[in-house]
Structures are given as structure tokens and as C-alpha cells.
Amino acid sequence: MAKLALSDEILMQIEKPARYIGNELNSIVKDKNTIDIRVAMVFPDVYDIGMSHLGIQILYDMFNRREDTWCERVYSPWPDLHAIMKEKKIPLFGLESQEPIKNFDFIAMTLQYEMCYTNVLQILDLAQTPLLASERGEDDPIVIGGGPCTYNPEPIADFFDFFYIGEGETQYDALFDMYKQMKNDGASRKEILHAIAKIEGMYVPSLYEVSYKEDGTIAAFTPKYEDIPKTIKKQIVMDLTTSVYPEKPIVPFIKVTQDRVVLEIQRGCIRGCRFCQAGMIYRPNREKDVERLKDLAYKMLKSTGHEEISLSSLSSSDYSQLEELVTFLIDEFHGKGVNISLPSLRIDAFSLDVMGKVQDIKKSSLTFAPEAGSQRLRDVINKGLTKEVILNGAGQAFEGGWNKVKLYFMLGLPTETEEDMKAIPELANDIAALYYETVPKEQRNGKCQITISTSFFVPKPFTPFQWAGMQTPDEYLRRAKIVNDTVKAQLNHKSIRYNWHEADVTVLEGVLARGDRRLSKAILYVYEHGGFFDAWSEFFDYSKWIEAFEACGIDTDFYTMRNRPDDEIFPWDFIDAGVTKEFMLREWHNAQNEKVTPNCRMRCSGCGAKQFNGGVCFEGQN
Structure with a gap:
């Protein structure tokens, strides 16, 4: 050593x-x-x-x-x-x-x-x-x-x-x-x-x-x-199956955020949520062959001694060989003391059956990410999730023995109204009501627990919402208060908990995500005045950033508050991310018209990403 x-x-x-x-x-x-x-x-x-x-x-x-x-x-x-x-x-x-x-x-x-x-x-x-x-x-x-x-x-x-x-x-x-x-x-x-x-x-x-x-x-x-x-x-690897992947990952001495073997099953996403940067920049969707994943699971567990294996993907349920892979992992490893973690699954009958086999239902909670409370706003953001699907999934989960549900939303999305904000706790209330209506008292694992979390919307580069403006920290907090007050007014409010993100961090994230070269002097100023570890709330000091922007003559509203005209040149326009600006602008207009775009497997919408694969995104589709 x-x-x-x-x-x-x-x-x-x-x-x-x-x-x-x-x-x-x-x-x-x-x-x-x-x-x-x-x-x-x-x-x-x-x-x-x-x-x-x-x-x-x-x-x-x-x-x-x-x-x-x-x-x-x-x-x-x-x-x-x-x-x-x-x-x-x-x-x-x-x-x-x-x-x-x-x-x-x-x-x-x-x-x-x-x-x-x-x-x-x-x-x-x-x-x-x-x-x-x-x-x-x-x-x-x-x-x-x-x-x-x-x-x-x-x-x-x-x-x-x-x-x-x-x-x-x-x-x-x-x-x-x-x-x-x-x-x-x-x-x-x-x-x-x-x-x-x-x-x-x-x-x-x-x-x-x-x-x-x-x-x-x-x-x-x-x-x-x-x-x-x-x-x-942008550079992407099209053949994930044969590309390099660590068979002997490093095992830390201390507990870290994810102490487990990670199997990357695919890259990209077919869903097309209009706020999601990862879903756009990692296009096209590429899968790793299931036989390669089985081989990696054996080798990585043997070389690390880890007791948990997790699937990595933006949307695991969209992996075409998921059932075969999950069945293999359960059959091979679950009985040998290896826990299997399945994030990013849609809540449907198959997923619930699988999770029932690999989780302690009494301890675990199910996660839904509706992102918006109302169907109107879910259509605006192109989130292919209806209230019926959410309630159906929750109902099946309650029948299967779950009683804890986490719901993730965003506040401040384009076109959001007060009705959309109030729809968040109303949806949580409907889920809680479903539990008490469908699960007999003698079969309940205690009270239903619904946890609502809201982050505040940041319009990221290379998304259809890159033309959208943001809100002030006070306005974000006003919207969180509307949600909080509406939670208290619900019939099942004792079953609902509400958490929200820091508003000032969100606005700063927006400035840094959307800014240009003129911002570097402010970042330098903050560091020279003792600011770092801003991602940690105990160290984040918003006043340092306000001081830096003032000292450097930077108007943060210029980067965050205004809606962009269709023809504005963005600081990132010199990058070809595969997904064209024309496609994203079309999606921005579709959002304002509350028009849903089908996912990539249902129909190709001409985003431009199939240039990486000889003009084809999916087998049999041109």
C-alpha cells in the first residue's frame, strides 16, 4: 500500500x-x-x-x-x-x-x-x-x-x-x-x-x-x-451489450449511498416527459441483452460480496426482457440472502407480484411519480399517467398488503393553476380513501400512510420546457402553502404527510442550468468567499450567491424569470444532442395546447435521435 x-x-x-x-x-x-x-x-x-x-x-x-x-x-x-x-x-x-x-x-x-x-x-x-x-x-x-x-x-x-x-x-x-x-x-x-x-x-x-x-x-x-x-x-454507444462494464466494482470501507451491485439494463427512455432532461439527452433507447445481465449479476456479486442487487434505468418497466431478468434474479439469488431492488417500475400487476416476492411489504413503501395533480397538467407535461391508472395501481398494492405510498410532484410547471396545485392533495386523499374502502379492518397493516413530496420546476436545457420561465422563491413557497393548506382540508388528512423542496436552491439551480459564460465570475466569487458543498443544506448559504450576483453585476431574473421567444439562441445551441431544436419547439407548443405525444414505441415523433442508429429507433419501426 x-x-x-x-x-x-x-x-x-x-x-x-x-x-x-x-x-x-x-x-x-x-x-x-x-x-x-x-x-x-x-x-x-x-x-x-x-x-x-x-x-x-x-x-x-x-x-x-x-x-x-x-x-x-x-x-x-x-x-x-x-x-x-x-x-x-x-x-x-x-x-x-x-x-x-x-x-x-x-x-x-x-x-x-x-x-x-x-x-x-x-x-x-x-x-x-x-x-x-x-x-x-x-x-x-x-x-x-x-x-x-x-x-x-x-x-x-x-x-x-x-x-x-x-x-x-x-x-x-x-x-x-x-x-x-x-x-x-x-x-x-x-x-x-x-x-x-x-x-x-x-x-x-x-x-x-x-x-x-x-x-x-x-x-x-x-x-x-x-x-x-x-x-x-454528442457521443453515444449504441451496443450496450458488448460495451465495457465493471465486473469487479470497488467495495467501499464505509457505508455509502448505494451499497449494492448495480446492473444497468438500458439507457434512454421512450416516454418523452417534457420536463425531463435525462429522457431527452440519453435518446435513443438502448437495451442490454438479458444473457449479458445474468452473467454480470453472477460475476459482480461474487467479486464484491454485496448483499443487494439493483437495476439501473430511467424506466425499468420499459425494458423488454424485464420479466425474464427479474424471474432469474429471484430464482437464483433471493433465496441466498441477496436482496433485489427494483426502482423505476410502473405499478402494475406484474410489478406488484415481483415486489411482493422481494420486499418485506410491512416495511416498504410504493412510489408513484405523477409529477402533476390534475390530468390537464399531466397532459401538458406529457406524463402518460391517468388518475385511473394511479388508483388502479394503488388499489392492487393495498390488496397485496402495502399501506405506504410515496407520491412525487412538481410545483411551478408551465400553465399551472391553483386548481392544479389543489389537485395534488386531492389525489392523495382519493388514494387514502381507496385504502379504507377496499381493505377490510382485520387485513390492514395499520393506517394508510401517504407521503407527498414536491420539488420546484427547473426548465433544463435540451427539454421542450427550455423556453419556459421560472417563479421567484416567494412564489414557489406560496404554491407550497396552497398545497399544505389543502392537505389539512382533506377528509383523510391524518393519513397524509407533505414535504417540499427549498425554493432558493431551486432558483439558483435554474440560474446555473440556464446561464452563459458571464456566470463564471459569480461562481468564482462564491468559492473565494467560502462557499462550497452547496448541494448540502447545512452548508448552502443563499446570501453568498445574492452578494456574488450583485458584486458581478448579474441579473438572475434574466436567466430564470422570462419565457424565451421561439427564435432565441440558447447558450447550449452549439451542441447537437441528437434531439433537434425543431422537435423540442414543437413539443413546447404541444404542451401549451395540452396535446399528448405518444411514447416512442407507439409512434415515432421524429425527434432526430434515430440518426445514431441508421435511421431506426426500434426493430421493425422506421
């Missing part, structure tokens, strides 16, 4: 020192003298969260299969260690070698959530690497951004040397091969970045210029050189 970067004295002073010592089961240690490329794979949040992220596990496994490359993991030090590292000038280190990542070739960060942007700067700061890409020299690592937030990389463009747009399985080998060759040839940092910009899917912000109109909107986005592309095309 490498000599630890932190002394015993420091480890004794901090919470959960096992976050920083490495050497976990299945982690990979190489002889640094036999490799050419060193990569720090960073998740800009605490170890407990980052260790559960599937994307990093896939890339860690893929990079380390190369004999010339050593990929190590890095997570955000918790504030207790952060303070010590700053005071004692201890450079941030890779877990595997315990060596400073400022000496690596690449610092590659996955960007999963906008509220982690200040942690990006924490990583660079503790790594003793210049925060601004323009200030990095020949000896500094090249800083890469990847993940869903790169579908609008502009607010953080100043901090990254380049962004990889899309799925990592496709282009990294070409990138590393080219980098290794150019490095051996003595190429400069500038020359290497220019060459990277020519690789499909790579975006080097310093090689592009943005001009603005008088009203602050974008006038043009242009490359500085003729030999780099005007648009960046």
Missing part, C-alpha cells in the same frame, strides 16, 4: 477517515514507472455520494484496462479535512497512489448536478492547480468535464480546458492515443487542446467566441479557427 498522504494525527481529527485512505477491495494499483498517462477521475462531492456513481465506475474500469494508463479516484474532501489541507498546504491526492493530482496528465470531473459547481473549484484549489483554464501552464494537468451538466457547459467554461459531450465509452481511447503521441513529440498544451477540439464530441471553450445583443441574449457563437467544428455532436 502507498504511504498515506495524511498523517495518523490528521486522520484522527476528521470524520470518516476511511474516505481518504484508498486500498479498498477491487481498487487498482499500478506501477507508475510503467505507464504513460495518469488520470484523476473526480466526483466533486463527498466520497459517500461519489462512490455510488455508476459512470465513474465504468470509466475507471475502462481506463485501467489500458496498460499505458492509470486512473485513480478523487472525491471532495469534507469541510473538516478541507480546512486542514488549506492550513497545512497539503495537495489533493489520488486515493490509489496517495500522490498529488497536480502532477497527473488529466483531472477529469463528472458534472452531475449544478449545485456542485463550487466543489469543482474546491477540487482545483486543493489540487493547487489554477482555477481558470487561461492561467494554466505547460506543467498543469488538463482539466476535463463530462456528465449531464456538460449539455450546458457555459457557466463553468472558464474553469475547464475541454468538455467531453456524451457517453465516455466512445472517444477516450482515441483521445488518449493522440495525447500520448503529441506529448512524446513535444507538443505544447495549446497545440494539444487544438487537436482535441477536432475530435468529435470534444468542446474546447477557449477556442470559441460568444457575442451578445444589446438585450443580453446571444447574437452568435463562433469558432476562432476554421478547422474546428461549429457544432459539437
Whole structure:
């Protein structure tokens, strides 16, 4: 084992020192003298969260299969260690070698959530690497951004040397091969970045210029050189069955968010919910063959000793081989003390039968995500779920022995009225009433428990709702109060609990999701004034952000409050995400007309994503 970067004295002073010592089961240690490329794979949040992220596990496994490359993991030090590292000038280190990542070739960060942007700067700061890409020299690592937030990389463009747009399985080998060759040839940092910009899917912000109109909107986005592309095309892997997947995932020393084997059964989604970014940017829908999944389940359980296996997908019920896979998992593993977790299932007879076999019904709750309380608003957002389907599913669940139901909704959706808000508790009341009407007293597992949770709507890039405006924090809270007051007025209010999200965090998320390059100075200001771990409510300080926007002359209402005209150029329009702007605009107008669009299996609506699969999305469909 490498000599630890932190002394015993420091480890004794901090919470959960096992976050920083490495050497976990299945982690990979190489002889640094036999490799050419060193990569720090960073998740800009605490170890407990980052260790559960599937994307990093896939890339860690893929990079380390190369004999010339050593990929190590890095997570955000918790504030207790952060303070010590700053005071004692201890450079941030890779877990595997315990060596400073400022000496690596690449610092590659996955960007999963906008509220982690200040942690990006924490990583660079503790790594003793210049925060601004323009200030990095020949000896500094090249800083890469990847993940869903790169579908609008502009607010953080100043901090990254380049962004990889899309799925990592496709282009990294070409990138590393080219980098290794150019490095051996003595190429400069500038020359290497220019060459990277020519690789499909790579975006080097310093090689592009943005001009603005008088009203602050974008006038043009242009490359500085003729030999780099005007648009960046997202990269996706079409054959999930044969693509790389970790058969020996790393097993953490401490409890993390998801302590289990994760089987990714498919990518993409056929549903087309108009608020959902993941459902759009991960199109087209691609499945992994069931025989491959069976093989992976055996290998991953054996190599980790985990006692739970979970299916990963945006909508598991849409996986065409689900019944065969779930039956296999139950038959093979459930009797051997392995728990089977099945998230993202539609509540129907098959799902309830399966969940009854793999869950303790008395302890577990069922989850529905109607997203909107009224049918009118569910049609606006294209959520293919009727009240009849919801009540039917709940009724079957109650008959099967469940008495706990979680319901997820959004407040502030486009066209929302007070009637739509009140429909949320009214739906919960109808579900509770169904329990007391259909389940005889002697068969009940106690009272029915309905938990309503509402988040506040954020119009994300590459969704049909990217033209929509948001509300102020006070307005979001006013809407939550309407829901809360309506809960109290329901006949079955004692069976209903209501939770709602923080409104100020939502508005800030909207600013960061929809912003342009002018925001980077505010993000930098917040970090320099002590702000990071904004994704954690105990550390989030909205006043710091208000102060930053004022100091930097940024009007946040410009990014959040206004509805966009149809022809506005968005900060992310230079990215080709496969789904066309024309399709999303058509869906935006369909939403305003309360018109439902069928899912992709029912009918192709011409979103553009089938360009990745030779003009076909599903077998037999053109």
C-alpha cells in the first residue's frame, strides 16, 4: 500500500477517515514507472455520494484496462479535512497512489448536478492547480468535464480546458492515443487542446467566441479557427451489450449511498416527459441483452460480496426482457440472502407480484411519480399517467398488503393553476380513501400512510420546457402553502404527510442550468468567499450567491424569470444532442395546447435521435 498522504494525527481529527485512505477491495494499483498517462477521475462531492456513481465506475474500469494508463479516484474532501489541507498546504491526492493530482496528465470531473459547481473549484484549489483554464501552464494537468451538466457547459467554461459531450465509452481511447503521441513529440498544451477540439464530441471553450445583443441574449457563437467544428455532436454507444462494464466494482470501507451491485439494463427512455432532461439527452433507447445481465449479476456479486442487487434505468418497466431478468434474479439469488431492488417500475400487476416476492411489504413503501395533480397538467407535461391508472395501481398494492405510498410532484410547471396545485392533495386523499374502502379492518397493516413530496420546476436545457420561465422563491413557497393548506382540508388528512423542496436552491439551480459564460465570475466569487458543498443544506448559504450576483453585476431574473421567444439562441445551441431544436419547439407548443405525444414505441415523433442508429429507433419501426 502507498504511504498515506495524511498523517495518523490528521486522520484522527476528521470524520470518516476511511474516505481518504484508498486500498479498498477491487481498487487498482499500478506501477507508475510503467505507464504513460495518469488520470484523476473526480466526483466533486463527498466520497459517500461519489462512490455510488455508476459512470465513474465504468470509466475507471475502462481506463485501467489500458496498460499505458492509470486512473485513480478523487472525491471532495469534507469541510473538516478541507480546512486542514488549506492550513497545512497539503495537495489533493489520488486515493490509489496517495500522490498529488497536480502532477497527473488529466483531472477529469463528472458534472452531475449544478449545485456542485463550487466543489469543482474546491477540487482545483486543493489540487493547487489554477482555477481558470487561461492561467494554466505547460506543467498543469488538463482539466476535463463530462456528465449531464456538460449539455450546458457555459457557466463553468472558464474553469475547464475541454468538455467531453456524451457517453465516455466512445472517444477516450482515441483521445488518449493522440495525447500520448503529441506529448512524446513535444507538443505544447495549446497545440494539444487544438487537436482535441477536432475530435468529435470534444468542446474546447477557449477556442470559441460568444457575442451578445444589446438585450443580453446571444447574437452568435463562433469558432476562432476554421478547422474546428461549429457544432459539437454528442457521443453515444449504441451496443450496450458488448460495451465495457465493471465486473469487479470497488467495495467501499464505509457505508455509502448505494451499497449494492448495480446492473444497468438500458439507457434512454421512450416516454418523452417534457420536463425531463435525462429522457431527452440519453435518446435513443438502448437495451442490454438479458444473457449479458445474468452473467454480470453472477460475476459482480461474487467479486464484491454485496448483499443487494439493483437495476439501473430511467424506466425499468420499459425494458423488454424485464420479466425474464427479474424471474432469474429471484430464482437464483433471493433465496441466498441477496436482496433485489427494483426502482423505476410502473405499478402494475406484474410489478406488484415481483415486489411482493422481494420486499418485506410491512416495511416498504410504493412510489408513484405523477409529477402533476390534475390530468390537464399531466397532459401538458406529457406524463402518460391517468388518475385511473394511479388508483388502479394503488388499489392492487393495498390488496397485496402495502399501506405506504410515496407520491412525487412538481410545483411551478408551465400553465399551472391553483386548481392544479389543489389537485395534488386531492389525489392523495382519493388514494387514502381507496385504502379504507377496499381493505377490510382485520387485513390492514395499520393506517394508510401517504407521503407527498414536491420539488420546484427547473426548465433544463435540451427539454421542450427550455423556453419556459421560472417563479421567484416567494412564489414557489406560496404554491407550497396552497398545497399544505389543502392537505389539512382533506377528509383523510391524518393519513397524509407533505414535504417540499427549498425554493432558493431551486432558483439558483435554474440560474446555473440556464446561464452563459458571464456566470463564471459569480461562481468564482462564491468559492473565494467560502462557499462550497452547496448541494448540502447545512452548508448552502443563499446570501453568498445574492452578494456574488450583485458584486458581478448579474441579473438572475434574466436567466430564470422570462419565457424565451421561439427564435432565441440558447447558450447550449452549439451542441447537437441528437434531439433537434425543431422537435423540442414543437413539443413546447404541444404542451401549451395540452396535446399528448405518444411514447416512442407507439409512434415515432421524429425527434432526430434515430440518426445514431441508421435511421431506426426500434426493430421493425422506421
